[in-house]
Amino acid sequence: MHVSLLAIPGIPMVKPGDDLGALIQGSAMAAEMRFLDDDILVVAQKIVSKAENRLVCLDQVVPSTRARELAEVTGKDARLIQVILDESNEVLKTRKGLIVVEQRLGFICANAGVDRSNIQQSAGEVVALLPEDADASARRLRARIAELTGRRIAVIVNDSHGRAFREGTVGIALGVAGLHALQDRRGEADLFGFRLQNTEVGFADEVAAAASMVMGQAAEAAPAVIVRGLSYTPAEGSALELARAKEKDMFR
Amino acid sequence: MHVSLLAIPGIPMVKPGDDLGALIQGSAMAAEMRFLDDDILVVAQKIVSKAENRLVCLDQVVPSTRARELAEVTGKDARLIQVILDESNEVLKTRKGLIVVEQRLGFICANAGVDRSNIQQSAGEVVALLPEDADASARRLRARIAELTGRRIAVIVNDSHGRAFREGTVGIALGVAGLHALQDRRGEADLFGFRLQNTEVGFADEVAAAASMVMGQAAEAAPAVIVRGLSYTPAEGSALELARAKEKDMFR
Numbered sequence: 004m005h006v007s008l009l010a011i012p013g014i015p016m017v018k019p020g021d022d023l024g025a026l027i028q029g030s031a032m033a034a035e036m037r038f039l040d041d042d043i044l045v046v047a048q049k050i051v052s053k054a055e056n057r058l059v060c061l062d063q064v065v066p067s068t069r070a071r072e073l074a075e076v077t078g079k080d081a082r083l084i085q086v087i088l089d090e091s092n093e094v095l096k097t098r099k100g101l102i103v104v105e106q107r108l109g110f111i112c113a114n115a116g117v118d119r120s121n122i123q124q125s126a127g128e129v130v131a132l133l134p135e136d137a138d139a140s141a142r143r144l145r146a147r148i149a150e151l152t153g154r155r156i157a158v159i160v161n162d163s164h165g166r167a168f169r170e171g172t173v174g175i176a177l178g179v180a181g182l183h184a185l186q187d188r189r190g191e192a193d194l195f196g197f198r199l200q201n202t203e204v205g206f207a208d209e210v211a212a213a214a215s216m217v218m219g220q221a222a223e224a225a226p227a228v229i230v231r232g233l234s235y236t237p238a239e240g241s242a243l244e245l246a247r248a249k250e251k252d253m254f255r
Numbered sequence: 256m257h258v259s260l261l262a263i264p265g266i267p268m269v270k271p272g273d274d275l276g277a278l279i280q281g282s283a284m285a286a287e288m289r290f291l292d293d294d295i296l297v298v299a300q301k302i303v304s305k306a307e308n309r310l311v312c313l314d315q316v317v318p319s320t321r322a323r324e325l326a327e328v329t330g331k332d333a334r335l336i337q338v339i340l341d342e343s344n345e346v347l348k349t350r351k352g353l354i355v356v357e358q359r360l361g362f363i364c365a366n367a368g369v370d371r372s373n374i375q376q377s378a379g380e381v382v383a384l385l386p387e388d389a390d391a392s393a394r395r396l397r398a399r400i401a402e403l404t405g406r407r408i409a410v411i412v413n414d415s416h417g418r419a420f421r422e423g424t425v426g427i428a429l430g431v432a433g434l435h436a437l438q439d440r441r442g443e444a445d446l447f448g449f450r451l452q453n454t455e456v457g458f459a460d461e462v463a464a465a466a467s468m469v470m471g472q473a474a475e476a477a478p479a480v481i482v483r484g485l486s487y488t489p490a491e492g493s494a495l496e497l498a499r500a501k502e503k504d505m506f507r
Binding site: 004005006007008009010014016073092096098101103110111119120121122124163166167168169170171172173174175184185186188193194195197199202203204205206208209210212213215216217218233244245246247251252253255 | 256257258259260261262264268273316348350353355362363371372373374375376380410419420421422423424425427428436437438440445446447451454455456457458460461462464465467468469471477496497498499502505506507
């Protein structure tokens with residue numbers, strides 16, 4: 004079995020309002036790459052957020068009392084904290100340099116995914132929020148690629164997140180369209196006929212991590228990667244399959 | 256940029272004492288695959304544990320009082336709990352069906368990585384433990400492949416672990432030889448010259464997840480995958496770079 008991870012080169016800087024599907028397909032064509040049916044296109048959250056104009060200039064933000072308090076604890080800009088609070092359902096942990104929240108979409112992450120790297124700065128500091136609905140972003144991109152190429156692909160919007168217990172960020176799936184994010188292997192037999200009892204695989208997270216590994220290495224910025232050769236059952240899918248319900252989680 | 260994930264087909268059932276390097280190299284040759292310098296070989300923990308005879312027959316285990324108490328709480332076999340305790344530095348959480356520990360190597364995981372799937376069963380139930388020292392296992396395998404092929408590769412021993420906050424298991428690096436498990440990108444500039452401040456990448460975990468995604472899909476069992484085309488700086492490396500120190504972790 005041979006799986007290919009193909010970074011699409013030459014994607015231009017993305018601006019609010021850009022047609023991301025057309026930009027990606029245009030760059031793929033220019034590099035003589037063609038989408039095939041069942042490809043999985045993994046796109047970095049940052050360019051999705053830019054195209055969707057999920058940018059906030061901190062100059063426009065007035066921090067609340069709570070934001071100022073948390074700014075004190077974390078040593079972060081109170082306006083940034085306000086943006087993070089606006090993007091969060093719940094604050095889980097704070098300490099110097101760190102705020103971990105349940106982000107509006109339901110994922111646990113630092114800073115609610117709000118980040119200023121790879122964002123063109125203007126007079127005031129500009130930060131990017133996660134997409135409003137990353138599954139919907141993935142669905143739109145999937146439909147657009149189908150429209151432009153006639154190919155039926157799946158799309159994952161990925162981001163790099165920190166984790167409990169382990170150092171280093173890894174790519175995770177934030178939005179999914181076209182496949183089951185979680186693969187249920189319970190009941191399948193192992194090599195000796197033993198029924199697997201607990202195996203649900205975070206498939207979309209593994210694909211997101213694989214693509215992230217390539218994105219992080221491309222000589223120029225490569226915010227889109229084609230994963231080719233994996234088999235999966237086409238399905239609507241949602242990254243929320245990967246978000247553990249609060250009452251099921253022992254670590255919050 | 257093109258990265259290939261190549262499952263090595265036809266690896267025979269591994270038995271205690273087997274020369275894993277020779278088995279993998281033999282299967283690769285038979286499939287007309289050749290190792291190249293800078294390949295990363297990812298090997299499933301289960302076959303490493305089998306070759307190293309990290310197998311325990313539960314019939315041989317006498318559970319302690321504590322093991323019997325935790326068996327009550329979790330609903331698991333008290334002998335299995337005893338094996339898990341013997342493999343653990345600390346028990347973090349228990350509840351019906353689940354025990355989460357700091358495994359002897361320093362990683363947080365369920366059941367201390369002790370598992371019975373894909374293990375040939377005898378009269379009494381047999382379970383596999385994690386390798387005694389998974390970095391050392393990776394180093395030995397790396398040296399053996401160099402000896403057999405003259406190629407300088409890196410090796411990752413991977414396993415599927417559950418996580419806090421997210422559903423589904425993903426491949427993680429349990430043992431590493433030949434590369435830095437954690438890549439420090441702090442101080443590098445982003446697309447607009449902004450210095451990245453918090454970016455340490457769990458590189459070996461991303462590679463492990465990518466390989467896991469392929470291992471889980473191969474038509475026959477494919478417990479070894481070659482990752483080809485990634486660039487990395489050769490280094491001794493250790494998976495322990497990825498284990499967050501207890502006092503630094505907010506979730507334990």
